[in-house]
Amino acid sequence: MLTQYIPIxxxxxxxxxxxxxxxxxxxxxxxxxxxxEKLSTYESGMKPVGTTRERMSIKYYLxxxxxxxxxxxxxFVYPWAVNFKSMYAEQGISVFFSMLVxxxxxxxxxxxxxxxxxxxxx
Amino acid sequence: MSxxxxxxxxxxxxxxxxxxxxxxxxxxxxxxxxxxAWIQNRLGPNRVGWQGVLQxxxxxxxxxxxxxxxxxxxxxxxxxxxxxxxxxxxFSTYAVIPFGPTVTLFGYSVPLVVADINIGILYVLALSSxxxxxxxxxxxxxxxxxxxxxxxxxxxxxxxxxxxxxxxxGGVLLLSQSxxxxxxxxAQSGWMWNAFIQPIGFITFLxxxxxxxxxxxxxxxxxxxELVGGFHTExxxxxxxxxxxxxxxxxxxxxxxxxxxxxGGWQLPLIDTFGLPSGIVITLQILGFVLKMGxxxxxxxxxxxxxxxxxxxxxxxxGWKVMFPLSLINLIWVAVLIMVFNI
Numbered sequence: 001m002l003t004q005y006i007p008i009x010x011x012x013x014x015x016x017x018x019x020x021x022x023x024x025x026x027x028x029x030x031x032x033x034x035x036x037e038k039l040s041t042y043e044s045g046m047k048p049v050g051t052t053r054e055r056m057s058i059k060y061y062l063x064x065x066x067x068x069x070x071x072x073x074x075x076f077v078y079p080w081a082v083n084f085k086s087m088y089a090e091q092g093i094s095v096f097f098s099m100l101v102x103x104x105x106x107x108x109x110x111x112x113x114x115x116x117x118x119x120x121x122x
Numbered sequence: 123m124s125x126x127x128x129x130x131x132x133x134x135x136x137x138x139x140x141x142x143x144x145x146x147x148x149x150x151x152x153x154x155x156x157x158x159a160w161i162q163n164r165l166g167p168n169r170v171g172w173q174g175v176l177q178x179x180x181x182x183x184x185x186x187x188x189x190x191x192x193x194x195x196x197x198x199x200x201x202x203x204x205x206x207x208x209x210x211x212x213f214s215t216y217a218v219i220p221f222g223p224t225v226t227l228f229g230y231s232v233p234l235v236v237a238d239i240n241i242g243i244l245y246v247l248a249l250s251s252x253x254x255x256x257x258x259x260x261x262x263x264x265x266x267x268x269x270x271x272x273x274x275x276x277x278x279x280x281x282x283x284x285x286x287x288x289x290x291x292g293g294v295l296l297l298s299q300s301x302x303x304x305x306x307x308x309a310q311s312g313w314m315w316n317a318f319i320q321p322i323g324f325i326t327f328l329x330x331x332x333x334x335x336x337x338x339x340x341x342x343x344x345x346x347x348e349l350v351g352g353f354h355t356e357x358x359x360x361x362x363x364x365x366x367x368x369x370x371x372x373x374x375x376x377x378x379x380x381x382x383x384x385x386g387g388w389q390l391p392l393i394d395t396f397g398l399p400s401g402i403v404i405t406l407q408i409l410g411f412v413l414k415m416g417x418x419x420x421x422x423x424x425x426x427x428x429x430x431x432x433x434x435x436x437x438x439x440x441g442w443k444v445m446f447p448l449s450l451i452n453l454i455w456v457a458v459l460i461m462v463f464n465i
Contacts, residue, residue: 003125007132007237008245011217012210014136019209019364023202026190026359039194041266042355048195052270060278063438067281070446074288077453078244081295085460096457103450110446119442121435 062118073106127230135236139216147370148178154423161427188359195265196356204260205357205364211253212371218242219378220304222388222408234388234408235304242303243291246379247284250334253372254280257336257353260365264356272352275342275434282441283333283340289449290327293320293456294383307387317384319459323452324384326445331376333441336369338426342434377418378411385414 041048080099087095113119152167152174159166167174192198222234239245254277261273294316295301298309310316317324333340349355354365381387388411393403432440 003128004237004239006125006128007136008217008239010129010132011136011214011236014140015210015214016206018140018213019206022209022367023205023361023364026186026188026361029186030189030359031187032189034189034191038191041193041195041264042350043267044350048266052195052265052267056274060274063278063282066442067285070285071281071288074285074292077289077292078295078301081292081453082299082301084296084457085299088461093461096461099457100454103454107450114443119439121438 059121066113066118069109070106073103076102131230131232132236136217139236140213143213143216143371143374144367146374147367148182150370150374150419151181151366152178154426157420157423158427161424182363185359185363190359190361191356193265193356197263197265200259200263201356202361204256204263205361205368207252207259208256208368209364211249211256212368212375215246215249215372215375216378218245218303219375219382220307220387221378221411222404225404233304238302238304240300240302243295243301243306247288247291251284253334253368256365256368260357261353264353266356268350268355269353272349272355275349276336276353279336279340279342279437279441280334282438283330283445286326286441286445286449287330287334289446289453290323290330291383293323293449293452296453296456296460303382303387307382307389310386311389313391315384315386320384320452320456322448322455324380326449326452327384328380329440329445331380332422332425333437335372335376335422337373337422339429339432340437341431342437373419373422374415377415377422380418381411381414385418387411 043049077099080095084095155177156166156174158164167177170176170180192201217236218239220233220235220238224231224233226232257276257280258273261269261271261276264270294306297316297319298306300306300309351357354362357365388407390407390410393406398406
């Protein structure tokens with residue numbers, strides 16, 4: 001049934017057209033009088049100091065990695081959640097415990113990260 | 123229905139909905155300004171038209187006629203791409219949200235949702251993840267320190283709350299047995315609203331959607347006293363308007379999503395018992411959906427002008443140490459409910 005995805009493509013293409021038109025509108029209607037001061041980076045009225053292409057704190061990358069781990073956990077939970085009712089009717093309580101074991105294993109990882117100070121921001 | 127008819131009906135629905143969303147975004151800004159003025163004992167915008175009702179249009183024309191400034195330190199292509207991504211995400215998520223039951227129009231049965239797809243919830247989650255790119259790229263490409271800090275903060279914040287958001291949705295899926303939003307709504311008929319069955323999941327999803335839309339108390343990415351404008355410091359004219367529109371459109375989408383997932387969608391309990399004609403019932407149901415959304419939007423605005431802002435470490439601690447375990451408990455709670463009560 002690919003026909004049910006036709007509306008999605010229509011919506012996505014209209015959204016792209018809308019976004020591009022909106023963003024480029026003031027290029028057409030607005031004035032274009034750039035000068036050096038106007039194009040300089042905003043830094044509370046002072047002359048900009050240094051560069052922004054610098055190193056960031058490792059903590060942000062750590063958050064990104066944790067996100068990937070736990071978001072993939074979510075992805076594994078969804079198929080189980082959708083099928084839980086019908087599978088529970090057939091196979092009984094083992095469906096629940098198999099997921100519980102999976103979650104407990106991942107939560108041990110969560111506790112490890114917690115103890116290592118992965119959730120400390122100060 | 124043939125493919126041509128599908129395209130025609132979709133175009134009709136998209137045009138109507140897009141107009142409505144644009145209008146409600148403009149008026150949401152107006153209402154936010156009026157309500158904040160009311161909360162802070164001020165007047166708010168009341169000059170343009172009767173009680174200031176034409177203020178949104180004045181604002182849009184002002185922004186349209188402003189100069190589009192791209193700073194010379196900026197990466198020009200990505201600087202332009204970022205607001206496009208923000209707008210694209212904000213104006214395509216509404217496609218899967220059902221705002222009414224299936225109606226019969228000119229002999230066709232038309233579901234009141236733009237795209238009734240079986241992976242609707244995944245579509246929403248996927249697009250909201252793309253939204254992170256808009257802020258990160260905007261912050262990185264501007265070449266300004268304020269923007270960079272705002273962008274990095276917003277990406278860390280949004281991905282932290284996305285995890286608990288995903289787990290909260292898992293509880294809904296347990297009951298609906300489907301990722302299709304229309305079936306999620308149908309699974310909540312009567313008083314079986316998910317907000318009552320799984321209150322923990324409702325609260326975690328609500329808090330996570332506050333964080334995802336960057337509203338106070340989670341508006342760290344654009345905290346004015348420390349970061350000027352955050353990731354959109356270096357944006358002007360319609361590019362700035364793009365981020366602004368996207369923020370408010372995201373609020374509308376988020377409240378529509380909360381209504382769909384937790385507050386019974388367009389369903390009104392006991393509506394069938396009065397023996398009203400079907401046309402009136404459907405109209406009431408659509409109005410009920412809009413009313414529920416309006417109340418949530420008022421809640422968003424109310425919270426913004428009442429609570430102070432979190433500190434950054436408090437925000438991340440809340441996301442990982444409170445919301446994440448709570449949403450897991452909610453998932454197990456719903457599974458136990460199903461096994462014990464067979465609902």
